[in-house]
Structures are given as C-alpha cells and as structure tokens.
Amino acid sequence: MEETTLNNSIHVKLTEKFGEKVTAVSEPYGLLTFVTYKDVIINVLSHLKEELKFNFLTDITAVHYPGKEHGIAVVYHLHNMVEKIRIRIKVFISEQNPTIPTATTVWKGANWMERETYDLFGVKFEGHPDLRRILNMDDLGVHPMLKQYPLEDPNRVDKKDEFFGR
Amino acid sequence: MNHNHPVFTDNDPQSELVTLNLGPTHPATHGVFQNVLQLDGERIVSGVSTIGYIHRAFEKIAEHRPFYQITPLTDRLNYCSSPINNMGWHMTVEKLLNIQMPKRVDYLRVIIMELSRIADHIICNTIIGQDTGATTTFLYLFQFREHIYEIFEEVCGARLTTNIGRIGGFERDFNEIAFMKINKFLKEFPVALKEFENLLTRNRIFIDRTAGVAEVTKETALEYSWTGPLLRATGVDYDVRVSDPYSSYQDFDFEVPVGTSGDIYDRYLVRNEEMWQSLRIIEQAVVKLKTEPKGIFHADVPEFYLPPKQEVYNNMEALIYHFKIVMGEIDAPKAEVYHAVEGGNGELGFYLINDGGRTPYRLHFRRPSFVNYQMFAPMSEGMLLSDAIINMSSMNIIAGELDA
Numbered sequence: 001m002e003e004t005t006l007n008n009s010i011h012v013k014l015t016e017k018f019g020e021k022v023t024a025v026s027e028p029y030g031l032l033t034f035v036t037y038k039d040v041i042i043n044v045l046s047h048l049k050e051e052l053k054f055n056f057l058t059d060i061t062a063v064h065y066p067g068k069e070h071g072i073a074v075v076y077h078l079h080n081m082v083e084k085i086r087i088r089i090k091v092f093i094s095e096q097n098p099t100i101p102t103a104t105t106v107w108k109g110a111n112w113m114e115r116e117t118y119d120l121f122g123v124k125f126e127g128h129p130d131l132r133r134i135l136n137m138d139d140l141g142v143h144p145m146l147k148q149y150p151l152e153d154p155n156r157v158d159k160k161d162e163f164f165g166r
Numbered sequence: 167m168n169h170n171h172p173v174f175t176d177n178d179p180q181s182e183l184v185t186l187n188l189g190p191t192h193p194a195t196h197g198v199f200q201n202v203l204q205l206d207g208e209r210i211v212s213g214v215s216t217i218g219y220i221h222r223a224f225e226k227i228a229e230h231r232p233f234y235q236i237t238p239l240t241d242r243l244n245y246c247s248s249p250i251n252n253m254g255w256h257m258t259v260e261k262l263l264n265i266q267m268p269k270r271v272d273y274l275r276v277i278i279m280e281l282s283r284i285a286d287h288i289i290c291n292t293i294i295g296q297d298t299g300a301t302t303t304f305l306y307l308f309q310f311r312e313h314i315y316e317i318f319e320e321v322c323g324a325r326l327t328t329n330i331g332r333i334g335g336f337e338r339d340f341n342e343i344a345f346m347k348i349n350k351f352l353k354e355f356p357v358a359l360k361e362f363e364n365l366l367t368r369n370r371i372f373i374d375r376t377a378g379v380a381e382v383t384k385e386t387a388l389e390y391s392w393t394g395p396l397l398r399a400t401g402v403d404y405d406v407r408v409s410d411p412y413s414s415y416q417d418f419d420f421e422v423p424v425g426t427s428g429d430i431y432d433r434y435l436v437r438n439e440e441m442w443q444s445l446r447i448i449e450q451a452v453v454k455l456k457t458e459p460k461g462i463f464h465a466d467v468p469e470f471y472l473p474p475k476q477e478v479y480n481n482m483e484a485l486i487y488h489f490k491i492v493m494g495e496i497d498a499p500k501a502e503v504y505h506a507v508e509g510g511n512g513e514l515g516f517y518l519i520n521d522g523g524r525t526p527y528r529l530h531f532r533r534p535s536f537v538n539y540q541m542f543a544p545m546s547e548g549m550l551l552s553d554a555i556i557n558m559s560s561m562n563i564i565a566g567e568l569d570a
Contacts, residue, residue, distance in 0.1 A: 028501050029261060056404075057391050058506075059515060059532040077504060077517070077532075081402075084409050088504065109391030112540040120225070135218040135569060144226060151223075151230045 006085055007032040010052060017047060024090075033088040038100045041091050045076065045106045054078040054087060060103065060113035062121040064095075066147045071095035074123060076103070093123070102128040120145035183211060186551075190219050194555045196293060197565030201543065208550050213543040217536075221569040228529040232494025233259050234333055234472070236529065241327035243533060244567040246289050247282035247510040248328045249318065254507035257412055258516040259333045260465075262503045263496075267465050270458040271335045272414035273451045277348065278321065278330060279413070279507075280444040280451075284355070285314045286510030287395075287437040287444075290562035294434055295366055297559045298375045307362045313351050320344040334471035335464025345452075352449060359441060367438070373431060380545060380557040382428035390541045393534050394512025396561060399436045400428030406508040417454065418447050430560040470496055494524035511535050511562055535567035 007027055014022045014034070021044075024035040036044050048054040058077040065071050070092035078087045093100055102125040103110040114125045115134040122143035125131055133140065142149060157163075189200035198219040204211040224239045231239070240251035253275050260267065288311045295303035315325040321344050322330040322337065331337065366372050382392075384400040397404055405422045407415040423439035425432030464471050468487050477484035490496055500522045506515040515532030538561055546554045 029503050031504055033502075055388055058513065059517065059530070061517065061530040063519060063528045075517070077515070081404050081409065086504065107391065108389045109537060109540065112536065113391075116536070133218075135221040137218075144223065151226055 004030070006083065010085070010087065013052060014044070014047075018044060031086050031088055033090065035090045035092065038091050038093055041089070042101050042103065042105065044089065045078075045103055048078055048087065048089075049106055052080070053082055054080045056081055057103070057107040057109055057113075058086070060110055060117055062117045062123055062145075064121060064145065064147050066095070068092075069094070072098050072121060072123060074100055074117065098123045099126055100124075101126050104128055119143070122146065182206060190216075194297065194558070195563075196559060197563060197568070199539075199563070199565055199568060201546075203546070203551070203554075205551060208552070210546045210549050210551060210554055213546045213554075215539065215543045217539070217568050219569065220565050224570045225529055225531065228526055230525055232492075232524055233496070233498075233526070234491065235494075236526070237332075238327065238329050240531075241329055242566050243531060243570060244286070244509055244511065244514070244535065244564045245326060246564055247286040248326065249278045249282040249330045250286075250507060250509050251514065252328060252330050253279055253413070254505065254509070254514050255516055256331055256333050257507065258503060258505040258518055259498075261505050262501060262518060262520060263333075263467075263470055263498055265334060265465050265467050265470065267335070267413070268458075268462050269414060269417075270455065270462045271464060273454050273458065274336060274340060274463065275331070275413050276415065276418070277448050277451045278318070280447045281314045281317060281348075281351075283508075283510055284441050284444050285311045286562070287441050290510075290560070291434055291437050292362075293559045294376070294430065294556060295372070297556050298372055300366065300369070300372065303362055303365050306365070307358055310351070310355050310358055313347070313354075317344060317347045317351065320347055332464070332472060334467050337472075339461060339463040348448070348452065352445065352452070356442075356445060359438070359445075363438060367435070375553075375556060376430040376434060376560075378427070379430050379553045380428075380549065380560070382541075382545070384428070386541075387428060391537050392512070392541070393537070394509070395433055395436045395440060396428075396538055397512065398423065399425035399432040401426055406506050406513050410506060412505070412507060418450050420447050430556055433560045498522070506532070509534055509567075511564065511567065512538060531570055533567045533570055535561075535563050536570070539563050539568055 010032060011025055018040060021036055021040045022034050026033050056079040058079045061075050063073045063075060072093050072095055074091045076089040091100060100123060102114060112134060114128055117123050118125060118131055119133040119135050120143060184205045186203045186205050188203055189195040190198050200216040201213050203213045228236050228239060237252050237255055240255045241248040243251045288307055292304040292307050318328050319325050321340055322328050382400050384402050387397050387400040401424050403422045403424050408422055420443045423436050425436050472491050473484035473488055478488045498520050500520055502519040504515060504517045506513045512534030514534055517530040518526055519528040521527040
C-alpha cells in the first residue's frame, strides 16, 4: 500500500516533467514500470538521478520481441536507496537500427552493462567510450541472444509447443 | 588501449613500458580472466580487462529450460556460495507465482544462505591473507569451508554445485545429523575466526600491505554500481537483506557493518564482521526453529512443488502435477519480476519475463562480480602491481559469476 502511494507520486512527477513521453505505466509486483522513448531517455535517467534521488543504476539489459515494429526493449533498473524503491524503464527501439544514447554519461557503471547488451543483442549505444564485445569473441558475427538464433537443433520436433496443446 | 591491438613495447626501442599479461591462467587471478597491463617498472600505467573465458550463455540456455531446470545453472554463477544463487532463483519464481512460504522454510533457508555467505567470505579473506604472504591464516580457516560443505552435503547430497532446495521449499527435511553439524559449526567456528582475526587484524605487515591501498569513495562506488561488502566498506549501509527483506530476514536482529575509506583493509574488516553477524543470524534461526511446527520443509503448493515419488505412483493428482512440473507445464502468470538477494559479493538480481510458455521468455542475471569488476582496470592505474593483486583478491571476483 505504502509502495503504491510512493510509486504514484513518482509517476505524477514524471508525467509533469515529460508529459506524454512517459507511457504504459504499470506496477508488476509493486515495481513501477514505464515505457519512454530514446530521444528523452538520457533526460529521464538524469532527472530520476538528480531530482528524484534514484542514485543507483542496478542493471541494464535488453529483451527481444521479434516481429514487432520496435522489436528490442532496452530495460533499465534503477534504485532509490534512501526511500528503498526500485523503478524499471523500458525503451523500445527498432530491430533494424538498434541505436540508443549511452547511459555512461549518467553513470560510469553503465559501461560494462551496455557492452554486455551490445554483445548479446547488438544494441548500439551511441557515445559509449568503448563499445566492444565483452563476453563473446570479437569475430563471432552474430548477437546470440536474439531470438532468431536457436539454441538446439531447429529440426528437433519433440519440444514443439503444438504437442502440448498450445 | 585496445586489447585487439596491444602495444608491444618490444617494437619501440624508446619505450620503457612492459606489457604484462595477468591471466587468463595465472595463480593470482583465482579464476579465468585476463588483464593486459602496461607496466612502468612496478607501477601500472594502464590496464585492459578481458573477460568471457568461461562464458556459458546461461541466459540463452535458460530460455530453453523449464523453471526447475534453471536451478543447476545458477549453481555455476558464484560457485563459492551456490545455495544463495539457488534460493535467489527459487524465490524469484515464488514471487512470480505468489507463493507464501511457511516461516520454518524461510528460517531453514536463512541458515543455509548465511552458511554460504560465511563460506564465501572465508575464501575471500583467507585469500587476501594468502596473497599478502600469510599462508597460515588460509590453512587455519579454510577447513571450516569444508565443514560448511559437509552441512550442505547432509541437506542436499552435494557440496559445491549444490542444486539445493526446490521451487516451493526443500526437497527433504533437515535430518538430525545436519542440525548436529550446524551446532558443532556454531561452537567451533567462532574460536577459529577469533584466532584468524588475532593473526591478521592487528598484524603490522598485513596493515601495511592493505590499509590505504585502493581507497574508493562512496560517490565513486555508487557511480560504478558497486554492491555488497565492497560498497559497504566505502561507508554506504546498503544491504538487500535490510533494504528489501526476503525470506523473513526482517525477523532477525543483525547489524550491517560499514567501513570508512573503502580500502582493502576495510573490505577485509567488513567481511570479517559480516561473518560474525551471519553467525548471529544462524544462532537466532536455530532458536526460532524450535518454536515452529516440526516437519514442514515446503509450502503447500502441489501444483508447483514436485510430489514424492511414492505419491506419483499411487495418487492420480500427484501423477498429474508431477507430469506438468517435469514438462514445464505449470500455470505461471504472464508477468515480469525482478528479485534481488544479497549474494556473497553483492546484489544478485534475477530479472524474469514469463510469457506463459514452458520456459522463461527472458531471464537476466544481475551478477555482482560482473558489475563490480569493471572498475578494476581504471582503479589499477598508478597502483603498484603487487597492490593490484591484493586489490583483485579483495574484490572476490568469481569467474563463473563474471561471465555467466
């Protein structure tokens, strides 16, 4: 209950500042989640850091939703350590041209998180000081976490969903 | 400097710098990762970290496994404290499924998690001693890690990669021998830890090697997203167990030790004090267990908790649930959830997106070693090579958690 009021006040403050740029607000398991756009993401992050005291960048990662117009979601988890609230920010970007401004200008710790996201999903963080692969070898050629790269033999049929009534 | 084009100083007769490959297989790194360092005499001019030598694509594998088959993957993240990873994952799924755990299970979990925290800190602190030249401390305290593993063995049958517990509780109740071993550990470990502290804490050589070395301010630590003992050594009292309690940690009375300067000595002190606090928590948990109803070791959620084999052969419902769980057919809500636990090295987060399929749509591990280690190369610049080595051991970088 207390969490919800806090989340509401953050939502109100964000809407005041960014208006329609803050959309799809939800609260799965008490964690305030919203979608914003890549032209304002750095403003949103610095506003959250400077004004709303989300001083800590917990994590940056991405999710791939193939077949959508904006098929890659870059997900940021921030944490306000004083008031003990977390927040999740998503930015949907195009799969063909996955670019987004880097968050290393706001938190230096974003460096490796973004390199990992680039390595696994091919998201190009513009302005990143050292955007190289981090976990995989440099000449891998693909970004392996994208859904088009199967883990197992794609000819294998015994695990297809249709056999389980889906 | 780019590691693809390392500067080979041999080609430049004017240069006085030496390129040194620290790792990937070097005894001082205590794991498989590489640092290409430029040395001017004994001083590090610049460094580049290369990681990924044991990258096993767990996030990709997890997208193809039902929930219960992901537990063994989490074992291999921070393999020095696997039970914390296992239970962190179980609690993530329980959060997704809205399962309320009985208090007794929470307390049993707390015992196991705190034991693994002690095991983790034993490794880190004795290795700081080892790397500063004090092998004795390593030999004295390290046997207690063995005793902790014996307790795990009694509870789940495995020692290092434990795969302990299940979604919804434990696979079996703790037996008498397990409790006897826990009590024996609670009696013997404080004596040894005290002895360990007597050997190191006021040791002139140890203080000279560690105090004032690799100091980090809290601003820098937060800027680089440090968590765990490293962050607390700089003076920030952030501990997931307190700020976001899970598994009934709010029922326990313990302190969060913090340092002041964030140097190696402070990190050592913070880890030592955390071992004392973990002992306190375990003692309280053992007492609390006595008032809880006996024999409860899992939540009453037959649709998510694997039934005993005997039941499966004799009971229709149990057979159905068994089939559904094993085939990954459980009805989990389509939702996304982030759950964090305090691992040995800091905040270990699980970001799980479920789309109603047999497997997670996406699972991301927020690995504390990975996030903490990115500061190693920048902070090594200007440092003596021998100091950088202890700095690395005090960061307790576990290669499995680094690479996932």
